[in-house]
Structures are given as structure tokens and as C-alpha cells.
Amino acid sequence: MKIIQCIIPVSITIFWCYFLNYPIYLKDQTIPSIGNFFSPFIGFWQNGNEPLDTKVKSIPNTQYEGQVYFDERAVPHIISNSIESAYFIQGYIHAMHRLWQMDFSTRASEGRISEIIGSKALEFDKNKRRKGLAESARRSIEIWKKNTETFTLLEAYSNGINYYINQLDYKSLPIEYKLMNYRPELWSPYKSALYHKAMAEILCGRDQDIEMSNAKQFFGNDFDLLYPEYNKLTDPVIPAGTKWNFQIPKNDSASIITNPKIITIPIDSSPSGLGSNNWAISAIKSSSGNPILCNDPHLSLNLPSIWYEQQIITPELNVYGVSFAGIPGVIIGFNKDIAWGITNAGWDVVDWYKIDWKDDYKTSYIVDGNVENIKFRIEEIKIKNQKSVFDTIKITRWGPIVYEDPQNPKFDLAMHWIIQDEFNLNELLTFVKLNKSKNYKEYREALNNFSYPAQNFAFASGNGDIAITVQGAMPIKSNQQGRFIQSGAEIKNEWKGFLNFSLNPHCLNPERGFISSANQRSTTLDYPNYYNNGDFRDYRGTLINRLISQKNLWTVDDLKNLQFNNYSLIAETALPLFIDNLDTNSLNFDEKAFVGKLESWNKNYDSSSIEATQFDIWFQEFYKLVWDEITQDTLRKYTSLPSEQTTINVMNSDPGIKYFDLIHTEKIENLGDILELSLDSATTKFKKINSKTWGEYKATHIDHIARIPAFGIPFISTSGSKDIINASWKTWGPSWRMVVELTKEGPVAWGVYPGGQDGRPGNKHYMDMINKWQKGEYYDLKYANNESDLNTNCPYKLQFIHK
């Protein structure tokens, strides 16, 4: 009895402690260890603490020395006597502010999210592994190792991250680790390479081959009219009229698969419309006489933010700008002599090949009449609290088979994506060199190391040069190659190598006094090599060029306003056509009022505009009705719709075209009928949503990367839209706005991004820049010339000293 009196409380206590000490796994949900999580000594209560709790903190280590001054926005200004030490410190600081983001993002690229959140990420992981991001990262590392100078820097950066990780105990882990109950992995250069592949997936992992093949099959002879390769509105990155002094030998045209029915393979690609703007004006267009460069990359809006701001000062360089937490150096920024900015080139570098199987076992396939064997790669996908899943990936000469069509088991597609090619180039070296470039020549030399994702690198220098280079490996293709699914049974459908970088589109000091890019085509159609649309966007580039050309002299404030310009070229071209083709006599009171408001609208997508909501709804209703042949047939959801621009062009040039007729009615509708019907449904819909302003209707939200709602912003009212210079949509938008004036005394710059420096939820710098970003305002970027500039302005300092 006495023993039982002891055993009962001991057992209950052990059970209680055990139960609360371990997480509870409920299918795909994890409840963190309650005891650890709620403990005020180590649990989530500790995650509000500042990493910098004293004005000066010392970090003793064995190898690297330097100081970091943090300004009031927690932007680090790193000062060191060697670039190696500076990169070590940058690694440490990136980890201090963004460790979970870095760790999670690279695991995602590797296809290892199931290890953290369970089987619900299995398809995601399979997809990443089939695309081969990790394989490509491993190959890149072997190439990067050949340049010992940069690899040493990359290792120093990794050492900095690992130095921070090794200091962590449960108490100091970022909150996401505590919630999902796992720990960070040590960093390595391989993980930085993975980050590069993740960016490649976002920026050049998009294609429309399946959608275009379906569209060609459906529209037949009208395809060329409805899907032009070059629109009359297009104002390319390199000004029209530029002469190209080279030729590409004529190749056999690629053989396109004519699919007998709609291909129903759901392609997982980045959202359409992601892009960016950059431009630079020369001294002749600048009211101060100084060149000015602007850049705003449009990427997914997430928390923690994709960008991280910092300055790095060593005897060799003094550079300021934003980087990705996970990659050393500065990606977009400026130094004492130059500034540079990046937008996506949008070339299609993903092509699909239909495999001609030899038999039903799918172990061999036919190419030019010969049998080739499949290579298999088996991937073990570990799943949290479940058995591993093994995925067998079939690899062909074209690349891996990423998707299989369940509706059509013999219709398997292999993917050739540029990241599978070996370039023997070191992309990291691009930024190491760019960070210390002093002039146009050095900028061009730096770019020669950059293979993908192809980018428009805008450039301005203090000595007055402005330039733009569309940099990246451009596949040599025959006409139309890669626009549609191609036959994998013929070798002639392979890419014919890559263009020499010296032949890439570029432009130095154009007569018009400015350069710009906004994801439009790089050149006019007379460029000697064929390249097709990965995700070209025309409206922004055209409007930017028009506005910059219209005005002789620009101030910094004018250019800031241009980044926040909300004027819609779609509205400018479509609205007069809508109103002219509408029979206003047949409209009811509400419809008349609706149209009346739009007639006096300034065509700006301001967040407070009601007219922007009205027009957008009307246009979308109209667009859906015009292309009802596709939109009303769920089978055709993998078919690309003709662009908004083509739709407007057709209204203008061919108002009697058959597509204005609705397929499900007996009556033969014309343009006027469609406009009336769409106006009717737009008026009803607008009433239903209680006349929301554009900002309310668009409902931009900034999600946490792991989609934990509590750590994101569920609603933020923003101006701008797709295809508007201020390209802000529901889940993506200007992820960094930067304006740099290169004065004789040095650079003067402004910038802002939608988030904050510290990626740890709850921290005061987690989202402190969002208000200014939302309003189109900027912070002054404090470019320090030396340490004395920082001593007085920065509240916190970290010292890295020898032990």
C-alpha cells in the first residue's frame, strides 16, 4: 500500500513531464512540446528579446575580425580589413536575422519540406526533386570550387552562419523551429547554390509550352493572330533600330507535336506577372546633372522579406544594397562609382519533349530510330513521423520526366531546363566583381560570369555612362523552337548550344538619354537568334519609355513618383473602345452611372479609387466572355488565353471577329452585345461587393513563408496592379524600391521594401518598413564612407574579435 502511494504520484508525474516534453503529432499537425514552448525561461516568451540587447557586444572567434554598426532600421554596416572577414560577418548577421528563412528556403529547393511538416508536402518535394534543383546545385558547387578566391569567400560566409548556429540553444531558436519542432542544419556552400537554383526556378522556371500547344490545337489558323510573337505596343529593352552584326546559321525547324486532344498536365510554375522595372537616366536628362538609377524588382510578397539590406566596407570595396539571405555580397545596389539594378529577361529556357516510348514498360525510348535507355534516379523523401517515400525519376537525354498525364499514360513529357546545362561559370563571381566595379568595362567583365536566370542588368556610373545588358545564356534555337511541346523522337529538336555572351543584347549610352527594362522582349524581331516568351510583359516597359521620353529633365522625386506610378495603359486603350462600342441608350440607370464614373476616371489604379475597381471588374467580365470558348470549358484550363493586349487589338482592328459570339447561346453576339452583357454583370458584381475601393477589392496580403497566418499580414490596401509600373498584385509586388543618384561627392540613395530586416516574427524590425512602402515613401540609405560616419548614427555595434 505504501509503495503504491509512491508509485502513483511518481507515475503521474513522469507521464505528465513526458507528455509535455515531446510534441504531439496529429496526422499533419504538430503540437509543439508544451513544456518547452510555454516555459518562460526558454519558450516562446523568449522570442521577443532583441538579439542586440547591449550597445556594444563582442563576438570572439578564431579567425575573423571586424565591426558591424546597426542603424535604427537594423541595417548592418559591416566594416572589416578583409573581404573574407566581411563575408564571415555577413553570414553571421544573415543568420542572426534570417536563419529560419534561409534554412527553410533551401530545404524547400532540395525537396525536403516533408521532413518538417509531414506528408502534405510530398507532392511539392517530389516536384522539386524531379526538376533537379539539388542536382544542379551540386554541379554548381564543383564549378565554383575551381575559383579558389570566391570559394574561400563562400566558405567564410558559411562559417559565419555556422558560428551563429552553433551558439543556439532552444531558448534562442527562432519561433518557427519551436512551433514545428526541429532544429537548423549547418550551412554549407551547397546551400547557397541551392538558393541560386531557387531563384532560377522563380525567374526562369516558367514556360507556356503546354498552354500554347493547347491554344494552337484549339484556334488553328487564328493562332498567329491571337498569339502574336511581337505586339505593336512592344517597346523592347534594346531600342529598336539597333544593328546586330552577327548571324546564326539556319537550322532545321523544330518538329512540333500536334496533340490530338487537350493536354491536361497541371504545370506548377511561378505566378505570371512577376517581374521588375529598372531604368537609368543619363546626365542630360537629369535636372541635377547626375546619372540616376532606379530599380524595383517585383517578387512574391512574403514575411520574412526576400531582401536583406546591408553595407559592406573593406579596403577593396564599399558597397550598399540588398542581398538574399543565403548568398554573400550584394545583389542589387551601388558603390562609390556605380549603381546597378536587375529585372528578369523572361526568355523561355524550359522546353518540353514528348517521349516516344519503345514499349509499355517505359524503360527505353526512341530517338532518330535508335533505342535509348532511361536512366533512373531514386529519391528517398523522408516524411515526418512516417515511413520514407521513394520516388523513381526517369531521366532521358532531354532531361527528367517531371509530369505524367494520368488521362493519357503514354503522353509523358521530359523537361529540358537551362539549370541542367553546365556552363563552367561562377555566378557568385558576378556579384563579387560587380560589388567592386568602378566603371562600364568592369561591369561588363563581371557579367561574363552570369549564366542564368537571364537578367536585364541596368547600369549607371558616376562618370556619366549608362548601360543595359541582357545577361544570361541564350539557347540557340530555330524559329518557333520551344514555343510548343516538341517531339522527343528527333535529335534536331535539341538546343543548338548557347550564344556567345558578347552577342547578347546590350546597349551603352543610347541617344535617347536613358535605358530601361520591365520584362518586355529584349529586342525587336530582327535579332538574329530566335528566342520566345517565357513571361514577357509589355505594358510597363512601354509606359516607362513613353513617360521618360516625354519629359526633358528628371529629379529624384520625379523618379520616385514614377516607381509609384499607377496609370493603366490597359485602361487607356480599352476604355475608349468600351464606351464607343456600347449602345448607351439601352443601359439602365445603374449602368449609366457606372459608365459615367468611368468616363471621368483618371485611369490610375490608386488604392482609394472606386473607378479602378469598376473598370477592372468590367474588363475581367468582358475578357471572360470574349474567350468563353476557353474559360467556360474546364477541360481547357491548361490553355493560354490571348493576352489582354491582343484582346484590345482585336476590338480595334477586327470588331466582327467570331470570338465575340458566345458559344452557349443561339443568338450571334457582336462586340457591343458582349460589352453590354459584361457591363450588366460588372454592375451587379460591383454592387455585391459594396463598391469597394481598389485597395480593398484587390486585397493584397503578405504571407509568412510557411503560411502561418499569425505571422503574416492578411490584408493591406495597396495601389497599383498587374501591368502597371507600380506592379502590385495580391501576393506579389515591388519587393525593393531603390533610387540612386551618383553625385560627384558619392552616391545618394533611397530605398524601401515591404517587411523589415529582422525575420523573426514579433521583432520590432519584422515589418517596420511596410507603412512607408505602402505609401510609396522611401528611407534615406545611409551610405557611410568610413567608420567615423557610423559611430554617431548607429545605436548598436557588434565587434568580431580574435579569441
Place this chain on the structure above:
Amino acid sequence: MNQLRYYVTAIIGLCIFSNFIFPWWITAIVSAICSFVFKIKKWLAVTIAFTSIFTVWSGLSLFHYLNSARNITDMISLIFSNVGSNTLILITGFVGGITAALGSWVGVNLRMNYKNA
């Protein structure tokens, strides 16, 4: 009375000190040791252990909340069905308090068993 005072002081002091070094469940062990050493009546010892550690854990979490953890607490509250920061502070107190009470129950029973042996 002195026993009681020493017991409270020991349980609070040792729990705070040990929690900075050892895992959270050290609270149960510390309570058990204190309840074993100090000759306090069974249910009084358990009640005091619960009350003391409830106060320490909830008080410390309130301190963090007021000083630095307001934002993160609000976010965590949203994850737990928007229970509110007060409830999170109470839950914290209960986790600590119950652990200490259970430890104390073990300690008292071991003492009684040892005395009678």
C-alpha cells in the same frame, strides 16, 4: 512557520535557478526534493508548490510580455485560436504550477514512505 517560509523560498529560488540551466521539468524534481526535505503537511506542501511556481511562471511570462514579447504573444495567441495573451499567461502558470505540484506530491509521499520505513 519558519519551515513554511524556508520551503517557499527554496522552491522558488531553486526552481528559478535550475530552470536557467536544466530542462523545464527540473521544476518537478526541485519541488520533489524541497517537499521531501521540508516537513510540511501533504496537501499544504502541494498547494504551496503549485501556487509558488504558478506565480513564478505566470509572473515571468507577464514580465516578458510587458517588456519585449507583446507582439510575439499576440501572434502565438492567434495560432491558438486567438485565446488572448491573458490566457497564454494563465496556461504558462498552470503548466509550471501543475508540474511543481506533482513533484511536490511525489516528494511528500517519498518522505512519508521513508519515515514509516
